[in-house]
Amino acid sequence: MTDVGTPTEQPYDFRLSDYARSIETLEHPQDYLAEKVATTRFERSPDGAIYLYRHEDILKLNRHPAILGNGGRGSMVPGMPFVPLEVDGDEHSRWRRILDPLFAPKQIARLEGTIRELTAELVDGFADDASVEMYSRFCVPLPCITFLRLFGAPVEDLDFFLDYKRDMLRPECDTPEENFEKMQGAALRIAAYFIDVMQKRRKAGPGDDILWALLQAEIDGEPLSEAQLLSIIMLMMFAGLDTVTASLSLMIHWLAQHRDVRQRIIADPTLTRGLVEELLRYESPVQTGTRYAAEDVDLGDGLVIKEGEAILASWGTANLDPNAHPDPLGVDIDRPRHQHIAFASGTHRCLGSNLARLELRVALDELHKRLPNYSLQPGETIRLVNMPVRTIEYLPLSIGGAPAG
Ligand code: HEM
Numbered sequence: 001m002t003d004v005g006t007p008t009e010q011p012y013d014f015r016l017s018d019y020a021r022s023i024e025t026l027e028h029p030q031d032y033l034a035e036k037v038a039t040t041r042f043e044r045s046p047d048g049a050i051y052l053y054r055h056e057d058i059l060k061l062n063r064h065p066a067i068l069g070n071g072g073r074g075s076m077v078p079g080m081p082f083v084p085l086e087v088d089g090d091e092h093s094r095w096r097r098i099l100d101p102l103f104a105p106k107q108i109a110r111l112e113g114t115i116r117e118l119t120a121e122l123v124d125g126f127a128d129d130a131s132v133e134m135y136s137r138f139c140v141p142l143p144c145i146t147f148l149r150l151f152g153a154p155v156e157d158l159d160f161f162l163d164y165k166r167d168m169l170r171p172e173c174d175t176p177e178e179n180f181e182k183m184q185g186a187a188l189r190i191a192a193y194f195i196d197v198m199q200k201r202r203k204a205g206p207g208d209d210i211l212w213a214l215l216q217a218e219i220d221g222e223p224l225s226e227a228q229l230l231s232i233i234m235l236m237m238f239a240g241l242d243t244v245t246a247s248l249s250l251m252i253h254w255l256a257q258h259r260d261v262r263q264r265i266i267a268d269p270t271l272t273r274g275l276v277e278e279l280l281r282y283e284s285p286v287q288t289g290t291r292y293a294a295e296d297v298d299l300g301d302g303l304v305i306k307e308g309e310a311i312l313a314s315w316g317t318a319n320l321d322p323n324a325h326p327d328p329l330g331v332d333i334d335r336p337r338h339q340h341i342a343f344a345s346g347t348h349r350c351l352g353s354n355l356a357r358l359e360l361r362v363a364l365d366e367l368h369k370r371l372p373n374y375s376l377q378p379g380e381t382i383r384l385v386n387m388p389v390r391t392i393e394y395l396p397l398s399i400g401g402a403p404a405g
Helices: 018-023 029-039 055-063 089-103 105-109 112-124 134-139 141-150 155-169 176-204 210-216 226-240 242-256 259-267 269-283 353-370
Strands: 042-044 049-052 131-133 288-293 310-314 383-385 391-394 396-398
Touching: 018 029, 049 055, 055 310, 089 105, 089 210, 105 353, 112 134, 112 141, 112 353, 131 134, 134 141, 134 242, 134 391, 141 155, 141 226, 141 242, 141 353, 155 176, 155 226, 176 210, 176 226, 210 226, 226 242, 242 269, 242 353, 242 391, 259 269, 259 353, 269 353
Parallel strands: 049 310
Antiparallel strands: 042 049, 131 396, 288 310, 383 391
C-alpha cells in the first residue's frame, strides 16, 4: 500500500480553515451558507485552498479522474493511509469492490432487529424521568454500541473508543503539526487494542459480524494484512461513530422544536425516511471534504483548479444550493428526492450510508414509540459545534409531564 503524497507536503487541515472559523459560533449556519452559495461560486482562501460551494461543480469535481481524495498529500498518520478514504485511483476501486458488499443494503437490513432492541433499552433507561441530556444518554451510545457489536468488540470498552474518536476528530491543538501528532498517538493506542481483538476474534470462529467478514476477505488473492485490517477498522470507527451521533443530535434537536412534523411522523412512521433525508440535507453534519488536483482541472465557465491545489468542497453549501434544491432553507419532509450530498458523491462517497440511514430511521421510530412528547428544557442552553462534524453536544430535553410542544 503506497502513500500518494510526497513527504515534503503537508495535508491541508480544514479544521483550521477560514471556512471553519466563519461558521464556528453560528447556531444556524444554514443562513450564512445559503447566502454564500447563492452569491459565490468559489473563493481562493488565504489559507491556501480553493473553496467550492456549488452542487454542480462539486458533483463534477468528485467524479473527475484527476481529483484525489483526502490522502492526496499524504495521510493523517504518515505512512499508514486510512483505507479507503486516503487511497485513490485503481487501488481505491479495488478496496471499494471488497468493502461495498459488506455494507450493501441487504447486509445492513439484517441489523434492524438488533438496533431496535438497543434503542428500546437505551430509551427505557430514562423514559420515566422528567428530563434527559440526550447527547450523552442516547446520541453517543446508540451508534457506538451498534458499532462495537458489529466488530465483535466488548461494549464495556466504550469509553476507550470515545477517547480515540475525540483525539482523532477533534485534536483541538493550535497548529497542524500538533493536531497530527495527537492523532498519531490515538491511532497507535487503538491499533494495539485491535490487534488483540482480532486475535480473539480469529480464535472464536465464524459469525456474521463485519470483523469476521473482513478477516475472511482477500485482496489480489491474499488475506488482508494486519496493517490493512487495522487501517480499515480505525477509519470506520472515526467515520462511522461521530457522524451518526451528530446526525441524531441534530435531528432530535430539530424535532423538539417542530412538534407538527414530529406528530406527522409518529402518526405515519413511513414518513421518517423522508425526514431523515431532508434533515441530512438541511443540516449536512459533515460540512466539508478535502480534495487535491493531480493536474489542472477545468470545471467550465472559467473555473480552472490548478495542479497541486488543495480544494475544500462544501457539502454544506451544495445542499443549500437553490439551483439543486428549490427553497433550500425550507425543511420539507415531502420534498421529492433531490440528490443531497451529505454523504459526498462520486469516488469517495460514504461507504456506510446504508448503515447510517438505518440507524437514524430506527432510532427515531423507537424513540417516538416510547417518548412521543419532548421539548428543549427551559432554562438550559444547548451546546453545539459546527466543525469537523456539526453536532449538538449538550441537548437537555424535558420529557415528563404534560404533552410537550
Ligand atoms: C449520517 C452519518 C454519516 C455521514 C453524514 C457520513 C458522511 C460521509 C462523507 C461526507 C464522506 C466523504 C468524506 C470525504 O471524502 O471527504 C464519507 C466517507 C466515508 N464514510 Fe461516512 N458518513 C456517515 C456514516 C458512516 C458510517 C456509519 C460509516 C461506517 C462504516 C461510514 C464510513 C465511511 C467511510 C469508510 C468513508 C470513506 C469512503 C471512501 O473514501 O471511499 N460513514 N462519509
